[in-house]
Amino acid sequence: MAQTANDITEFLQQRRSTIISKLGASDLPKDDIETILACGVRVPDHAVLGPWKIMVIQGDSRHQLGQEILRPEFAAQNPDATEEGLLFEEQRFCRAGAIFAVLSTPKEHPKIPIWEMELSAGAVAMNITTAAQALGYGAQWVTEWYSYNDKMLAALGGRVGTDKIAGFIYVGEKSEAPKERRRPERENVIGFYEPSVS
Numbered sequence: 001m002a003q004t005a006n007d008i009t010e011f012l013q014q015r016r017s018t019i020i021s022k023l024g025a026s027d028l029p030k031d032d033i034e035t036i037l038a039c040g041v042r043v044p045d046h047a048v049l050g051p052w053k054i055m056v057i058q059g060d061s062r063h064q065l066g067q068e069i070l071r072p073e074f075a076a077q078n079p080d081a082t083e084e085g086l087l088f089e090e091q092r093f094c095r096a097g098a099i100f101a102v103l104s105t106p107k108e109h110p111k112i113p114i115w116e117m118e119l120s121a122g123a124v125a126m127n128i129t130t131a132a133q134a135l136g137y138g139a140q141w142v143t144e145w146y147s148y149n150d151k152m153l154a155a156l157g158g159r160v161g162t163d164k165i166a167g168f169i170y171v172g173e174k175s176e177a178p179k180e181r182r183r184p185e186r187e188n189v190i191g192f193y194e195p196s197v198s
């Protein structure tokens, strides 16, 4: 095993998400979509259950899903919403070239806990984010309000009451490079276990 940093570890230490407002909405080439998907499904998955699904939202579907779900669901939850606000909701998915929705779809299994299946869905979302960024795109993993909306879950093929939306990864051309972000202090999140002396 290499002891020195290589291109991949350098990349992982420096990669950063680009906020959605700094993404372009041009279509992604099919090859790039396929590369991102191939990375997305290559994750640790205890007992090979495939306890997740990826739904790609691109092209006209971005606006269609906004019209069919985002706008009416937001309006139902926010009766005082202005037309401007409703239009924003309708066009949410038009803020990026492609959006990868990741669903946690746990399976019945006698030994594997659902928690492990949900963690695997998180790994899918992270791999998609990392792969898109490695291709040079800006990408951001968000949940926003509609990850917790049953109509959205059902529209994406999820089973209401069982499946969950792990998030939406927005991917597009970067209009500007992201600034560095505050990170947790290492000493608060990392420890080196030492056995207690008895």
Ligand SMILES: Cc1cc2nc3c(=O)[nH]c(=O)nc-3n(C[C@H](O)[C@H](O)[C@H](O)COP(=O)(O)O)c2cc1C
Pocket (backbone or CB within 6 Å): 015, 016, 017, 018, 140, 141, 142, 143, 144, 145, 166, 167, 181
């Ligand atoms: C499960 C999950 C949901 C998130 N949802 C949102 C969100 O709804 N809105 C938001 O601004 N950031 C959200 N974030 C945070 C950002 O997408 C991201 O973590 C942050 O920009 C830093 O990412 P980076 O380490 O790739 O730079 C979420 C992160 C995770 C892991």
